[in-house]
Amino acid sequence: MATFPSLQLFLLSFITSIILMICIRFKFFSFGLKIKKCLPPSPRKLPIIGNLHQLGSHPHQSLHALSKKYGPLMLIHLGSIPTLVASSIDAAQEILKTHDSSFSSRPNIAIVKILFYGGKNLIFSPQGEHWRKMRTVLVTRLVSNARVKLFRKVREDETRNLIGVLVESRGSVVDMSALIVKLTNTIICKLAFGRVHSGSKFTNLLTEHIEMIATFSVGSYIPWLSWVDRLTGLEGRAKRGAQEFDVFLEGVIEEHVNKKRGMDAKGDDVQDIVDILLEFQNENTSDFTLDSDSLKAVILDVFAGGTDTIYNTLVWILTELIRNPRVMKKLQQEVTKVAQGRSMLFEEDFEKMEYLKAVIKESYRLHPPAPFLLPRESVEDVKMMGYDIPAGTRVFVNAWAIGRDPTVWENFEEFKPERFLDSSIDFKGHHFELIPFGAGRRGCPAIHFSVTIFELVLVNLVYKFDFRLPDGEKIEDMDMSERNGLTVHKKVPLLVVPTPR
Numbered sequence: 001m002a003t004f005p006s007l008q009l010f011l012l013s014f015i016t017s018i019i020l021m022i023c024i025r026f027k028f029f030s031f032g033l034k035i036k037k038c039l040p041p042s043p044r045k046l047p048i049i050g051n052l053h054q055l056g057s058h059p060h061q062s063l064h065a066l067s068k069k070y071g072p073l074m075l076i077h078l079g080s081i082p083t084l085v086a087s088s089i090d091a092a093q094e095i096l097k098t099h100d101s102s103f104s105s106r107p108n109i110a111i112v113k114i115l116f117y118g119g120k121n122l123i124f125s126p127q128g129e130h131w132r133k134m135r136t137v138l139v140t141r142l143v144s145n146a147r148v149k150l151f152r153k154v155r156e157d158e159t160r161n162l163i164g165v166l167v168e169s170r171g172s173v174v175d176m177s178a179l180i181v182k183l184t185n186t187i188i189c190k191l192a193f194g195r196v197h198s199g200s201k202f203t204n205l206l207t208e209h210i211e212m213i214a215t216f217s218v219g220s221y222i223p224w225l226s227w228v229d230r231l232t233g234l235e236g237r238a239k240r241g242a243q244e245f246d247v248f249l250e251g252v253i254e255e256h257v258n259k260k261r262g263m264d265a266k267g268d269d270v271q272d273i274v275d276i277l278l279e280f281q282n283e284n285t286s287d288f289t290l291d292s293d294s295l296k297a298v299i300l301d302v303f304a305g306g307t308d309t310i311y312n313t314l315v316w317i318l319t320e321l322i323r324n325p326r327v328m329k330k331l332q333q334e335v336t337k338v339a340q341g342r343s344m345l346f347e348e349d350f351e352k353m354e355y356l357k358a359v360i361k362e363s364y365r366l367h368p369p370a371p372f373l374l375p376r377e378s379v380e381d382v383k384m385m386g387y388d389i390p391a392g393t394r395v396f397v398n399a400w401a402i403g404r405d406p407t408v409w410e411n412f413e414e415f416k417p418e419r420f421l422d423s424s425i426d427f428k429g430h431h432f433e434l435i436p437f438g439a440g441r442r443g444c445p446a447i448h449f450s451v452t453i454f455e456l457v458l459v460n461l462v463y464k465f466d467f468r469l470p471d472g473e474k475i476e477d478m479d480m481s482e483r484n485g486l487t488v489h490k491k492v493p494l495l496v497v498p499t500p501r
Helices: 004-034 059-070 089-098 108-116 129-142 145-150 152-168 175-195 201-214 229-232 233-263 273-283 292-323 325-339 349-350 352-368 447-464
Strands: 073-078 081-086 382-385 387-389 394-397 466-469 495-500
Touching: 004 145, 059 081, 059 349, 081 089, 089 382, 089 394, 108 201, 108 233, 129 273, 129 292, 145 152, 145 447, 152 175, 152 447, 175 201, 175 273, 175 292, 175 447, 201 233, 201 292, 229 382, 229 495, 233 273, 233 292, 292 352, 292 466, 325 352, 325 394, 325 447, 349 447, 352 447, 382 447, 447 466
Parallel strands: 081 394
Antiparallel strands: 073 081, 382 387, 466 495
């Protein structure tokens, strides 16, 4: 009996709270009706899931098709998340340049926070002081032009190793996709850790991590259903993967600390990335402290942002060159002329290769590493292109669609590097026709780091080898289908028969 009045009081309080909440929401809704905003055009949405059902298996293609009906600046709802989709040069420039500061944050995605130390990395951290300091560390310490030059020997050694493997294949069929994955992982491993970690554990951890970033998470789009991610095991899988990678990175850091203690006065000729970060951490001369989690998060950035994009770019370029023998022959003529009989081409040769630059740009136009630039989020209300964009709106820039805009690119489906000859368009974030690395504050700071690797590999592959398809396969029948992920991969491995030239 003593508990009955308490129960009555609880029920009365509960009912009162519900009535109060309804009144507040009604008042807010009524107020919103008086201040009507001019939002971008939107396709009709369904309850709860919004427009999620319209994404399909290839969202960049599905949203490109929708943009043809609703316009280059379109508002969709992914679950309960309002999402702005930009599919034209003008829309991209408004977001990435004109209103760059307003769209420079990242959305709060639970799975990504689990995988990247609570968002302490550079790629996915929200706008703020931590992000600015982390970017400074990355740009000045890790991917500056001077630092990239110091890593030259690693790039050249691994390129020679790949050439040796192809020579040893003696005209048999090889899986170029697998070889390029191995090459890229080896180069990044040596740059980051100073050595290659043998066995499949590291490769499996990295693959799992990258796949998890792109895995659909219900809670990322419908927050009140985040419990579904726990029920399906997605959240638990992410936590286990993050813990396993953390143990691995802790071991790498301990190995480097012990190595430093045992070094003589001369030290190593070239520091790897972990050495550089540990040195910065111990300096204590900066107003920014690189804690242990931030250090490991930067290492993850290097792998997540480096290996997948470099590998993907190389595979697509080689695929397009094989599909277009005219282009391959023209590029081979250029590299052969520059090489002048030498056994290998080097980085100082690249600036002499105008057609090489055009081939790379054309590949980026058709096959940007990430068809959507990494999502941004507005930090304040913005008025752009005649529309009101509320704070907290998620933003996708469809680089894949911009590269296929028929008002910009003539015969846009054709692989034609000549369109970039005598053109000032580059891919470094200054020209919004071609933005594979993004632009503005959130543009990739490691462009030179990545491009230098795949340029070296590409020019030497086409210089040393001719490539033909396995017997029975015709160029016109090559499978160009895509497999979605953090980046869009060629779905079917690139199988070729290399023949020394």
